[in-house]
Amino acid sequence: MSSSGTVAVQATGLKSFKQDAGKSTQQEPIKVAVMTSGGDSAGMNAAVRSAVKMAIYKGAHAYVIREGWEGLVRGNEAGSEEGQRTPTGYAKGNDVFIPTYGEGDLLREGVGEADEIGLKGRYIVRVGWDDVRGWMSEGGTLIGTARCAEFRERSGRLKAAKNLISCGINALVCCGGDGSLSGLDRLRQEWSSLVKELHDTNKITSKQAEKHSSLRVSGIVGSIDGDFSGTDLSLGFPTALTRIVEAIDSISSTASSHQRAFVVEVMGRASGALASSAAISVGADYVFVPERPPSVNWRDEMCDILRRQRIVGKRRTIVILAEGAIDSDLNPIKAEDVRLCLEKQLQVDARSTILGHVQRGGKPVAEDRILATLQGVEAVNAVMEATPETPSYVIGIRDDTIVRLPLIEAVKQTHQVSEHIQNKQFDKALALRDPEFIEGLSTFDLISHVDSTIKLPEKQQARIAILTVGAPAGGMNAAIRTAARYCQARGHTPLAVHNGFDGLVDGQIAPLSWIQVDNWAVRSGSELGTNRHLPDRNIQGVADAITKHKIQGLLLIGGFEAFLSAKILHEQSEKIKALQVPTVHIPATLSSNIPLTESIGFSTSLNEVVNAADTLKRSASASRNRVFFLSCQGGKEGRLAVFSALAAGAVIVYTPETGITLQQLDADAAWLRKRYQLDTKGKTEGRLVMVADKASDAFNLDALKSIFNEEGKSLWSTRGSELGHLCQGSNVSPIDRCRAARLARKACEFIEENVGKQNTMPAIVTINGTRLDIVTLDKLIEASDFANRRPKELTWLEYKELTELMAGKKLI
Structure with missing residues (x-):
């Protein structure tokens, strides 16, 4: 995930696709090959589809390489066709748009090496526009992937170079993890010497050596682990997280039925990103991540926390374990160890589940498809613009902006995390993770512990009202849950206001307990009830209710109606002093029409x-x-x-x-x-x-x-x-659940900092990529198109x- 130490180069962005189809300035079109390598991840097919189409749009010839580096080392058998047949029945396209070269159906069906099919011995295949149609929603990688021991040797890379040159390919886009991308950079670094050796041994001609004097490359991070430095998100992570959350949501119901404890091990190697995000999403009770290991006395520490949860009424216990989990002395912690500990010390019926490769499977979620499409476009832009002097780039995303990152620096920093962990420098390892990961762990601790040592002095404790306004949106309940538990941890009183401002006026207000909101993270809609009524229906009644119930802060969760409500309260506060309580808005709407931010839901x-x-x-x-x-x-x-x-x-x-x-x-x-x-x-x-x-x-x-x-x-x-x-x-998506938790904590902190202050302007918690900001109401008003209830600026x-x-x- 992202880190402030990595140098990022701003990408040309999507403006490049607005130009006319880019005819190459060379005498011959550039030939771009796309491959997937290493462990598969959802979204790889969408990335291949995007890169192929963008290459064709830019006037290049597009190829796919089957079976990753293994396929590139094998190449095409002598005498095999390059894959340029146009079968009978296809109408001819224009000079650029050729629908197919004949292999699209075979590739989509995942055909292997059957002789009668026609792909045996052919690993580098030219493709047309329709040869990648229907790939967007397919899981895994249809062109195959493989780890190749031969490619790690120079002799293997020599074969790979020979095969690329034989097909006339001078640009390569690789989608994979840090190992695959390291191989890509090494191939490029050695390219001149490989070409020289091939020429000196008469395996290529002088003309070929001159024509292929350099190799253009770019990488796309395809890894479910979420451990790649420099990017906020890696391809496959959202889908893997969704698979994990779906599984644990199902486990939770049976766990609660029998008052059982479940230990769930998830993937991630030396990264705890999947584990921590899943823990927040499902409302887990304890989590182990390698970047922040517990002490060697973790059994007693864990059971003390879980025992307190059981005392207040929890019927089930969910513990999530990253596969690389260790204690502070680097001793591995396994799911079975945790299960046995729960049965012995807590005297509960415990089960353990290792999710395994189910996390990689299934069709990609929407976020992976969109990310893959954007990165595929930019990967082709990068190779089309590359020169022998430009570094090898990997395509990432930061704060919702597609960026090009120097590949070798990003890989180096990725490996540093594991090195710091092995050296027991856990603070340094954690610092290299992105702020969202660090903040997520802190938030999880805060909302999962029953007794807190961070309570404020009694004079600083406040009564905070929470209400939902407008249409229901996924993640509202997750936000309420986090807000309620944050309040309890800090000594505040969280007040549930049912049915919006109407309920506030009617006195439909009650404190929220820790256990009451325990299962709310997974629920859609709003458990508090919501409607589109604004406070100006009875502004004096709202003010009277604030006074009567001694409300010292208002947390509004909703869409444009919540924004308008904050605006009305602020406008009326000069005349009605009771309305001068700190008010903060969490954006929650399916239309995401609040300016300056994305929205949960x-x-x-x-x-x-x-x-x-x-x-x-x-x-x-x-x-x-x-x-x-x-x-x-x-x-x-x-x-x-x-x-x-x-x-x-x-x-x-x-x-x-x-x-x-x-x-x-x-x-x-x-x-x-x-x-x-x-x-x-x-x-x-x-x-x-x-x-x-x-x-x-x-x-x-x-x-x-x-x-x-x-x-x-x-x-x-x-x-x-x-x-x-x-x-x-x-089904509330994991992204909405995690965002809701982050936004709710930030919102409560704003109220906490402003309790007792006069004329505090209402604010909204904005989220852009991984960054959270507090934006005051006046800036939101300035950015709004009120006639159409949307932002003035529509960057999307x-x-x-x-x-x-x-x-x-x-x-x-």
Whole structure:
């Protein structure tokens, strides 16, 4: 994960895809090969798809390398074809857009070495646009991956160089972990000497040696462990975390039924990122991570904490263990050790579960698909712009910005964490992790311990009211849970206000206990009840309730209504002194329409929409000539529709920001006709169009469906589906759960710091990537488009263009 010590180079960003398809300035197009290596991770297929399409868009020839470094060392057998056949039935595209070279179906089915299939002995395969279609939602890596001992030797790298040169490839994009990316950099560093040796031994010609004097490379971090330095997120981590959370959510119900304890071991090698994030997400009771090991007396320390939890009424115990867990003397801690300890010291029925490779499996979640797409685009940009003087780059993400990181420095810093752990320099190891990880561990300790030693003096303790405002959003309950437990740990009194400001006026207020909120982290909606009523319905009643119940701070959780509520309270506070209590807003809305921040609830809704889109795409493809129109919520903010379209592989997306015109519909229908005419006969792909429900007053879902149905004639038919309130989701995503915990703690700290102060301006806790900030109300107002209930600046709109690029709209 990220670290402040790593040098980052700002990427050219997504602006590069807005240019015309980049014809190479060389006499011959650049040939870009894409490969996956090391352990598989969800999102690798999406990264390959993105890189292949971006390479073609830029005017390059695109190849895939099967079976990682092993495949590159093996290369193509003498006499085997390069994979440039165009089967009968494919219409010819233009000079850039060639739908297929024939191997797409074989690659997608994961075909191995069967002679009759046609891929035996062929590891470097040219691909066209449609050869990677449908890859977005597939788990693992369809082109295979393998760790290769031969590549670690110079003789193996010599073979790899020979195979690249034989195919004319001069650019290589590799998706993998630190080991795979180290191999990529070493290949590039040795490239000149490898080419010289191949030439001196007459294995390549002088012309080939001159043409391939340098190798362009870039890397994409594909690792579920979340341990790579310099990037806030690595490909596969969100999906692995989701698999873990799904499993532990299921375990928790049976554990509670029998009052059992469960010990769950998760992956991560020397990183505790998966373990700590999972612990916060599921409301676990204890966690072991290698960066912050317990003392050798960990058994007594752990059982003391868990015993206190049982005393206050907990029916189950969940302990999460990173696979690299150790004590402070570097002694390994295993799941079975913990289980035996629980049975002996706590006298409870305990079970242990090692999740293993189930964490790598399944289709990627939306976040991995989007991250893979963005990184694949930038990886190709990096190799297209590379010179012999530029360093090898790995593509990462920091604070929601795609960046290029010097590969060798990032790998070096990644390895330093393990070195510090082995040297028992745990503080140094922890310092190299990103702030979110460190903050997460601290927050987990705070909300999992029943008795706290950090209580404030009685005079500084406050009564803090917590209420949800507006529509329900995933993560609201997780935020309430953390806020309540933070308050209890610090000596404050957390007050649950049921049914928003109406409930506050009516006195529907009660203290929250530690055990009462124990299971709330996993629940969707709002356990407190919520509505869209604002405080100005009865502002004097709100003020009277604040006075009557001695409320000294207000924590509002919600979307634009919560923002407006804070604004109203502040405006009225000059006239009504009782309203002058510190007020803070946690953004929680599926539309993510609060300025200057992301919102909890968006990730849950995004994955809900993408799952529905996957189902509809399967149905559309089964029907061959079907176009599905899928409508999702979001109000006047089209962010949910655009991100869902990008993650699901939609071909068109309509949003309120850009609107819908007859001219646009005519152009889209014309493009869709061209696109269908390029499909293989009998293998026409069904397609998806995403529609924000407020995209147009004139063209609703039924109108769009009817227009395109008429335009499709014999090429396609249309169907439509409106998700409505299903967008809110039933399973809160781990990202929303973790964000909710971080935001809630930050919000409570703001109230705590401002209790008793006069005229404190309300604030919002903003989150951008891994960074949390406190932003005052005036800045939020300045950044708001109140007429449309959205930010003035819409930085995400470029993803709409990227969605259409990935559909081929800029080439056909």
